[in-house]
Amino acid sequence: MRRRFSLLALFAIATLPLLVVLAQTSDAPTCEIVAPDLGSYIGDWCAIWIRVDDPQGPQTVENVTLTVTTSPPKSKSFVYTTSRYNDTFFYANLSLPYGRLELTATAVDDSGLQGSHTIWVIHPFPVPYFNSFDTPTIHFFESWGEDLTNWTISPAGTWHVNYSNYHSPPSCFYTGPFSGPITITLVSPPINLTNWTGEAFLSFWSKINQTPSFTIPPTDYCCVEVSTDGRTWYLLSPYIVGYWSWSFFGRYSLTKYVGRIIYLRFKLVASSSGGGAGWWLDDIIVGNEKKVLVLDKLVKHFSCDSLDEWTYSGDWSVCTSTYHSYPSCICCGSFSGNKRYTITSPRISIPSVNDGQDIYLRLWWKFLIDQDCRVVVQLYYDGLWHSIGEFRSSLKRWRSSSFWITQTSGKRIKIRFMVEGYSNYASFQGLWFDDVTILVFNRRIATKGNITGWFSTENSLWRVTPIRCYSYNFSLWWGDTSTCLCYYGVSYPLDLWVDLRDVDHAYIHFHAYWNFTDPQSCASLRVCYDESEWVLLDTFMGARSSWTTRQYRINGGCVVRIRFQVEVYSSYAIGFFVDDFAVLPTTSDTASPNVSIVEPKSGAWFNFTNVTCVWQGEDDVGVCEYEVRVDGSSVAVELPPTTTNY
Structure with a gap:
């Protein structure tokens, strides 16, 4: 009997801590988010109040944390600490992201026990709203496959401009057919990163036809290298091996070289048994692609329809035969030999900006350089002219360029374009520029592409893609069902909330492209004014052979929920693309166009x-x-x- 009693006693002692823990779980604190309300609309700053209660008594809740989760498909979570107001309430005043947000409050008491509460709220985007679905870039260097001037080619004659096969018209760089053993290189002009303190990246488009290599490391490959002196080279990209159709290669970091002058080398290596039809390169860009810039204000815009505000020397005139925006631009005529033509803007007052803002000079232009000429963009401030861009090869198509000029914050500046021939053999065919604009942006950090604040589900197949776009590098895409899992007959919505409470009405404006292979599959655009009833604005069926522009008038006076929705019933569909999406507010339209x-x-x-x-x-x-x-x-x-x- 004593032996049996002692075993039961040991069993009771061993299980006592477990019984105590089980008893304690009923004493966990509770918490409730009492403001804002579930499903309510919040502003840029939100006061969040959390009521707590602990069966163990007042003041036993030691801390309350608040987790904010943004909506899919680009979900992120942020954890904030709150402040104690009294024994019952904790609070936090936060600037929260846009979109549908999930707020989870977690209370922890002095025993380590937890209680939590979750609600969701809407932070609508302000208007005007614009999204190109890109991370806007600052280009320190760009080459569109049109001009090999100032590039170094080895062996001589192996690279040339090709007009029959390119990623973007009218041309690209191309090696032509080759056979090994051979090493073919293309070295860029110097790229100046000395005036930049942020991140920098390389991206380009490429097509390759080369004998595959199955060894490690490969004996037949293409790659990109970087150098700070043009003599010592470091591998920047992985080895690219085999056959590639036109593909996007990018986001190769150059941040470690910021503050220096660099060179890029595109290198093709073929072994004695190797060869191929060639290597094609196009749309080579060195820029900053990690910042999303939200327009804050327009400082100055020159429409370039007149020379009245400008001071110039040389052959400058207003041109109506080519322009970026109707009806004209400003142009410089052709010349040869040692000459310098300049044109200078009036003085411009630049507002002071804070640490979270950037100032940019943006313009559209093109220029044709034969030889021994340069085009320079300069700013005058602090009593000196400062060069912010220098170009020695042609830009044959209208292109937009951006220059970071935040260093002029709070100053009065002038802009000067200078065209200079620096030898007796110089030959210049012309410069055209239009829509010169100075803008202030609020800076925000984002990943590749920008659909932050849009709401969908994790498996909705909505994403940002470079494979087809109306402008820049990316567009919004509902995906290719030949490579992605989807459920036929199921709707795939993507929602955006915009705040139109202070406007009479607004316009939704965007470019669209779609390809659905069966008569049932389609995309649609809908709006909801009261979070209950949807209004159909348009349906997109069949296939489009090119981009089309769409615009729709919607009512204001409330927060409006805008939805793109795709329904697919076939086994294959290229999908639905949207680019340059905008919601533009306006007052009552009383004037005829x-x-x-x-x-x-x-x-x-x-x-x-x-x-x-x-x-x-x-x-x-x-x-x-x-x-x-x-x-x-x-x-x-x-x-x-x-x-x-x-």
Whole structure:
């Protein structure tokens, strides 16, 4: 009996801590988020109040943390500490991200026990809202495969400009067919990163046809190297082996070289048994691609329709035969020999900005350089001219360039364009520039592409992609079902909330491209004004062979939920693409749009029956379509993107 009693006693003693722990779990603290309310709309700053209660008594809750989780498909979580208001309440005043947010409060008492409570709220985007689905870039260097001037080629003649196969028109760099053993290199001009303190990255598009190598390391490959002196080279990219169709290679970090001058070397190596049809390179960019910039204010815009504000020396004029925006631009004529032409803006007052803001000079331009010439962009402040960009090879198509000029904060500046021939053999064909703008941006950090604040589900297949875009590098894409898992007949929504409480109405404006292979599959655009009933604005079915522009008027006076929705019923669909999405507010539209026919001229005579009519339109709230009347009948036509005016 004594032996059995002692065993039971030991069993009771061994299980006592477990019984105590089980008893303590019922005494965990409770907490409740009492402000804001579930499903409510919040502003840029949000006061969050949390009520706590602990069965162990007042003041036993030691801390309350608040976890904020952004919505999928780009979910992120942020943890904040709160402050004690009294024995019952904790609070936090936070600046929260945009979109649908999940707030979870967790209370911990002096025994380590926890209680939690979760709600969701909406932080709508302010308007105007614009999203190109890119992380906007600052380009320190760009080459569009059009001009090999100032590049170093080895062996001589192995690289040339190719006009028959490229990623973006009209051309790319190409080696031509080759056979081993051979090493072919292409070295960039010097790239100046000395005036930059942030991050920098290399990206490019490439197509490769080369004998595959199955050894480690490979004997036949392509790669990119970097150097600070043009003599010692360091591998920047991994070895690229085999056959590649046009593909995007990018986000190779150059941040460790910021503050220095660098060179890039594109190198192809073929062994004695190797060879191939060649290596194609296009759209080579060195820039900063880690910051999302949200427009804060427009400081100055030069439309370049007149020379009245500008001071110049040399052959400068207003050009109406080519321009970025109608009706004209400013241009410099051709010359040869040792000459220097300059054009200078009036003084511009730059506002002071804080640490979270950046100032940029942006413009559209193109220029043609034959030899021994340079185009320089300069700023005048602090009593000196400072060079912010120098170019010695042609830019044959209209391109947008951005220059970081935050160093001019709070100063009065002037902008100067200088064209200079620096030898007797110099030859220059012209410079054209348009829409010179100075902008202040608020800086935010983001990952590749920008769909932060949009709401979907983790498996919705909505993403940002470089494979097809209207402008820049990325667009919004609902994905290719040949490579992604999807459930046929299921809807895939993607939502955005915008705050239109202070405006009468607004316009949704974007570019779209789609390809659905069966008559049931489609995409749609809907809006919801009361979080209950959806209004269908448009349906996208079939296939489009090119990008199209869409614009829709929506009501204001509330927070509006905008939804793109895709439904797929076939086994294959390329999908639905959206780019340059904007929500543009406006007041009541009381003025009629102005429309003028610019071709043919009034009173013109014709001896043929088919006449091409060209017109321009302008309206305070944007023109989205025209109605053309011919012989009493009429037809509505979509406004071409190039004539849209806001």
